Amino acid sequence: MVSIKDIAKKAGVSISTVSYALNGSNKVTDETSSKILAIAKELNYVPNAAARTLKKRESKILGVFLTDFSGDVYGDLLSGMKTVCNAQGYDLIVCSGKQSHRMLPERMIDGAVILDHTFASEELLQYADRGHKIVVLDRELHHPNINQVLLDNKAGATLAMEHLIELGHTKIYVVTGPEGSFDSAQRMKAVRQVTEREANVEWIEIVGDFEKSGGEQAAELIIQEYTRPAAVFCLNDEMAIGLCNRLAESELQIGRDIDVIGFDNIELSKYVQPRLVTIDYSKRKWGSLAAEQLIKIIAGEPVDHERIYVTLVEGGSVCRQVPQDIPFPIRHERVVSS
């Protein structure tokens, strides 16, 4: 490995002169500087990141932690983060899994964006106490070294519920996320608030898991006890799509016999038939804002907590309810079980 020592030797100067030249300092003559640069290039010199990080006590790398790599939500989110990071002279790395948590305390990265419930909040607070900078996307946490950039879950869930109620629904199934999910809890809170205001609206909670399988299981339940009209608010699209898949095998037609609404507007939701009604937000914006906030707190600049706004996306999975006199017959014994 060629180091600045090798360059110094070859150029007949000291290592500090080499360091200055390499870093574009004006403390050194253009002449010596260009000579050093030429030699560096000739020797294929590449600085050693570990040495630089050790000395400067910063790596200029930011990390984002995800529960897993397979979420559809992540593409634009990461892309938004990367754009901001690169523009500000930072590199971005994506990490997942317990093992990689050490990157933050061991100072491999200068800061972390967390969208990963496998980080305990106490763990994050501990890191923050030791001076590490963190932006959380999946919980509320108050600490001078932690900033939050959260979805407006409440607005989204309210939008979804009110949409269904407005169309005439009085019985709404709500399929939740897994226990401990912040997003799920926030969305549920909004569901409760809306239904408290609306005396004639009944809602039934079905515990889900934010995965397709949870939606499928919810569909089973709903098919069993179906009475029309019925509507389902799945607290994310993944479950909504699982639910639609299962429903498609039954006699219930989505958007006619049963209305479905999701949350997240993942790409797939455009492709299910009929198009899934869902809550949309800019994943790219979410990412870029998170990165911006992280870089700011690293720089010691003051930041406020940020919120990502949401909108409702229309589609065929929800339909105005007209009073029906002909009850739709369901013969349970004929329901196809996949």
Next chain:
Amino acid sequence: MVSIKDIAKKAGVSISTVSYALNGSNKVTDETSSKILAIAKELNYVPNAAARTLKKRESKILGVFLTDFSGDVYGDLLSGMKTVCNAQGYDLIVCSGKQSHRMLPERMIDGAVILDHTFASEELLQYADRGHKIVVLDRELHHPNINQVLLDNKAGATLAMEHLIELGHTKIYVVTGPEGSFDSAQRMKAVRQVTEREANVEWIEIVGDFEKSGGEQAAELIIQEYTRPAAVFCLNDEMAIGLCNRLAESELQIGRDIDVIGFDNIELSKYVQPRLVTIDYSKRKWGSLAAEQLIKIIAGEPVDHERIYVTLVEGGSVCRQVPQDIPFPIRHERVVSS
């Protein structure tokens, strides 16, 4: 920041003793060792990654480089890689973009898996020459420090073409990937080989880009000059889905008037109507094999190049061609242009 120096001072021993104790060496008494460990815990000691990497000349981190974060292919691939990495004591980080290339030469990572055409092959060869270990997933490259784990593109494309030919097709549109894509070039080579064997099969090349938009544009062309029977082999699913989307707006019915086949079996292809016929392979296997190979070449173990096998997935987007006497009329002026 608390370092081993602080622990040494508090424990009344030297830093080397602390280092030994912390690393579980048996050169030190259980008594002193446990005392040191207790103090380390009490002081919230966390080792400094940069210092360790600098000294040991290895980071125990592997990097995987992707062109962008938004591919559907990546979820399982990364997950497979991570599993292997973690089991072998390595951490995995995901990187994207020109800026992050430096991670390898600057020795932030011990090796790299490349699925990113923004790396020039000369660049990779240069790194390999300097002793860096690399596994490539998107090109052929021969160097003692480079290993390849490639899809069996040839088998996949042959499977697809033969499937269409077997069903009676004699005119096949082939929508390619972008220029310079290794996968596209390999798949095209197989297309040519198959058609050379089959004298009565005509094929028409349409240059694509591996994106949905490329498929849409190809659809326009095909709709314009449509004569039945027609079949399209899109060299990846993304384009096949773009093509299907555009076709759905026309009068041509997929799987009846026109057959479509893709490559990759991304999740979306399950959801398009009718289900896309495509070439499948285990993305998880691909990732785990890549990680295994990388770790082996880092350890100096000999490795052979590996190949990922493929299969054909059936679906409704392809249908047996029966001789038709009634020509299907297309009125170009009525084609809906989105």
Next chain:
DNA sequence: TTGTAAGCGTTATCAA
């Protein structure tokens, strides 16, 4: 403008 030297936090060699 350039050089000397200290130090970042480890590991590891060699003595004691």
Next chain:
DNA sequence: TTGATAACGCTTACAA
């Protein structure tokens, strides 16, 4: 079994 010490490659006062 433990301790002094050099070294990893770099940055940066401070001195010349």
